[in-house]
Amino acid sequence: MTSADPVPEVHPAPAAPTIASSGGSMLSDEGSTTGIDAEVLKRTLHRYLQKHRAALVAKLDGLAERQARWPVTPTGTNVLGLVKHVAGVQAMYFGEVFGRPLPNAPAWLESEDGDDMYATLDETLDDVVAFHHRSAAHADATIEALDLNARGVVPWWPEDRRRVTLHRILVHMGYETARHAGHADIVREMLDGLAGDGDGNLAEKTPDEWVLWREHLVDVAERSGLRDLGA
Known part of the structure; x- marks a missing residue:
């Protein structure tokens, strides 16, 4: 692809098989933490x-x-929308699910129209970040207050698996947040080239070396495509 290529048509990915649909039970019952040092795990x-x-x-x-x-x-x-989305999701999962709703929650938390995936003209970047910190503090308070086996209900999940524990929601939100942090990493790199999170996992290359590296990958992709064509 080049900058002159048209924006690709969106094709939703097919649903991935889950453990539950494959005959397992992890998505409906994550089990007990008996025998585990629950506080260390939490x-x-x-x-x-x-x-x-x-x-x-x-x-x-x-x-x-x-x-x-x-x-x-x-x-x-977009980056700001991802931050807003995670702020809203953590407010709901560590709030309403355990009977501890976030005080003065914004109306868009109840929206199903994608209002949590972008900041409106009435919201500033600072507004979204402040709300993220507020919902994070509320989530942290719930985590500190409850045991891993504390029970909750996710009313927007299917009936057969909406009864959960704090353990389950911690795992779920860890996955959710990491996934969107990865999205934000790629989006930010596309905006201005900033990549990685400073933890040393990104290879150390100069700007010129990154250009050469990408050119190498383009060459590999092109050669692979020619091979598929039998050229």
Whole structure:
């Protein structure tokens, strides 16, 4: 693809088979933490959740309002929208699910029209970040207050698996937050080239070396395509 190529048509990915649909039970009953040091496990899950949160919000550092909102995919994915979405999701999962609703929650939390995936003209970047921090603090308070086996109900999940534990929701939100932090990482790189989260996992290359590296990958892709054509 080049900058002159048309925006690709959106094709939703097919549903991936889940453990539950394959005959397992992990999605409907995550089991008990009996025999495990539950407090250590909770601290570990909580720490990783906080790490992924920080990585996500950090992708806004240095961006202007326009950049933060700029959609870089055919489905409109943008960094500020990802931060807003995760802020709303964590408010619901660590709030309503355990009977601890976030005070003064915004109306868009109940919207099913994608209002949580972008910041409106009435919302600033600082507004979204402040709400993210507020919902994170509320989530942290729930995590600190409850045991891993504390029970909750996710009313928007199917009836057969909406009864959950804090353990289950911590795992779910760790996955959710890490996934969107990865999205934000790619979106930010597409905006201004900033990549990685500073943890040393990104290869150390100069700008010129990255250009050469990408050219190498393009060459590999082109050669692979020619091979498929039998050329």
